[in-house]
Amino acid sequence: MTNPLEQVLFEVKRTIVGQDVLLERMAVALLADGHLLVEGVPGLAKTLAVKSLAASIAGQFQRIQFTPDLVPADLVGTRVYRQHTGEFQTELGPVFTNLLLADEINRAPAKVQSALLEVMQEHQVTIGRETFPVPEPFLVMATENPIESEGTYPLPEAQVDRFMMKVVVDYPSREEEHAIVDRALRPPEPTQPMLSTDDLVAMRGRAREVYVDPAIVDYAVRLVAATRSPGTAGLGELDRYVTYGASPRASIALVTGARALAFLRGREYALPQDLSELALDVLRHRVVLSYEALADDVDPDTVITRVLGAVRAPDVVLQNR
Template sequence: MTSTKSPESAHPLEQVLFEVKRTIVGQDVLLERMAVALIADGHLLVEGVPGLAKTLAVRSLAAAIAGSFQRVQFTPDLVPADLVGTRVYHQHSGEFRTELGPVFANLLLADEINRAPAKVQSALLEVMQEHQVTIGRETFKVPEPFLVMATENPIESEGTYPLPEAQVDRFMMKVVVDYPTQAEEQAIVNRALRPPEPPQPMVTAEDLIAMRARAQQVYVDPAIVDYAVRLVSVTRSPATAGLGELERYVTYGASPRASIALVTGARALAFLRGRDYVLPHDLAELALDVLRHRLVLSYEALADDVDADTIITRVLGAVRAPDVVLQNR
């Protein structure tokens, strides 16, 4: 399969997103964040009620990049072997053979991830971080590019297992998907009345790997790195930015992984928009998605109806963005 748009072009994923939009109505932020995660080699945690096309978005993106797609419905009786694979004894040959699980795909949808027990969570943790799976004494690499998109249902909490903080921190971003507008919902219904056209492959996995290499050449000014570190630091100690009234709401702030995710995500976003340099606006635009799941709030925040987005918005307003001088750019 040859790419219809060279990765050397100014907007390498423009046609991919356009092709996905032929199937998906709205959800612009989700689709853009999925593209950012692919370029930045990250993973997505998505929160939204059922019926908002989360599964269709991942499936369509996989088709548009000529990649493989797998969906796993997480349930309380799921075991790690159902996810990563196991060794199976074949009686006719008298030997064990390794059967690989559904994680061996370019895009993996972990549906309602918080319904699986701790053993399954730890199995997914290895493949998210190391891009490999250990079965018995053998280690198997997952295909590249590799993206895990996990969903959470905010409505039902009965029978769920809270995600360990170590695993939540592995997700580059958490995107909150809202209901479509009335006009978008009318378009959704109209499209449902006729047979859907399957998305056509626009790029290949090799093209995406080449794009990742190009995205790593996007210039990141030292002031941008300092801005990211200052933002994350204030989530741990709001009083340092004159937000002392928020101290009682934050038990633990974001980890250094948040600083890394902010900078690498902003670099991928700049590349996606055809720039070879990062602006402070790129960091500010991704701040909510990168930080909201990394803050551990106190019981006082719950009692006062203060959520992570409110705190992060206050932090963005209190931390001054740098005046970046981009010489020769």
């Protein structure tokens, strides 16, 4: 099985230096019909990466710059009274697109962020008494800045859980930063569309045919259960740090993400390594820690890494595969 998104990733890498993990997770989200949350300090090309990916896919693209003065109608739309006809008409908002970039999503208050709940889960928007479906495929890719608290708002847990993955972007290496500066000295080349939305929908259908062994599903369930009660995995010392663990939506995201990653790498079957490789990105934003964890400088990645080491991966025998 050839890599169907290889040309897309190659086209994006003509603009973006490094960030291989982020780009791979973007491709997984595209194939698995998931939404992506990207966190990193300013200046790491988070927004540029999402824009370049959108440009490489010939679909509709909208960007919303989240600010404290936004209202929900600025996202989903509203009903407008037309005086000359005496009737109300529905004006649809920018969420009616294929790929929505929610830039600096934590700069808008909770009521605005919550306006995305319905459209992210059900791919539809209800305005008044009418329900409008969004175009397919539909993905939300959001960025947030973790270091600035002035004028920012924490995302509601219900919305955070709707993001399939949260990818943390780090600083580039010295060699990568050298290449970034070199490219900045030249005019940027426009990103060319390499796929259509119909191609992407067809690839999603092929990705769903990737074989997932029942043992891998059980592995995902055991991992997620251990985030809720680490003591069941022999990590009783972590129980006091965990207030809430991951929801069943995390188990689904682990399995569908592993299936998409296997397809991306040209395999017709998923392996436990696919699942464990995505575990940090799928689980880190779903684990809510206690104040004791904050006092002891324990973060979600520490807990999840310990859980990954304690929960045994299955020995999957793929006969006739």
